[in-house]
Amino acid sequence: MNELEQEIARREAKNGFMNHNYIEMELVEKDHAVFRLDIRPESKNPYGMVHGGAIYTLADNATGTAAHTDGRYYVTQTSALHFLRNQSEGTVRASATVRHRGKSTVLTAVDITGEGGKLIATGEFTFFCVDKALMDSKVAQK
Secondary structure (H helix, E strand, C coil), rough: CCCCHHHHHHHHCCCCCHHHHHHEEEEEECECCCCEEEHHHHHHHCCCCCCCHHHHHHHHHHHHHHHCCCCEEEEEEEEEECCCCCCCCCEEEEEEEEEEEEECCEEEEEECCCCHCCCEEEEEEEEEECCHHHHHHHHCCC
16 A cells, blocks of 8 residues: 555544445545445435435545545535436445646546446535645544
């Protein structure tokens, strides 16, 4: 595991919501991240399909991690996720890529794919860069 992967893995270990939803990081490299969700009973909506919130959480974590690969701190500013289809079993993956880095914002794109590489959802997330010292102090208070 390279230094970037180690740093991201340390941060993700503290991500209680991601861990609670059984979302796992598969790959992280400069401006790119892939996350996975193995569908479990807890991941499903009342119709037996992956809950839209689980898909959104998967997308938000993948895009946020892709943004964070420059070492700065970000929070989600806006997002648009288009749900195209769903599935009830197996694995879904989010592959996120940075499309643009500005001084204070980062635009990312994400594709959520399911079994056989079928596109389940696609979207864009914008992240706002926050002061690292301020965020470090908030984390240290916990």
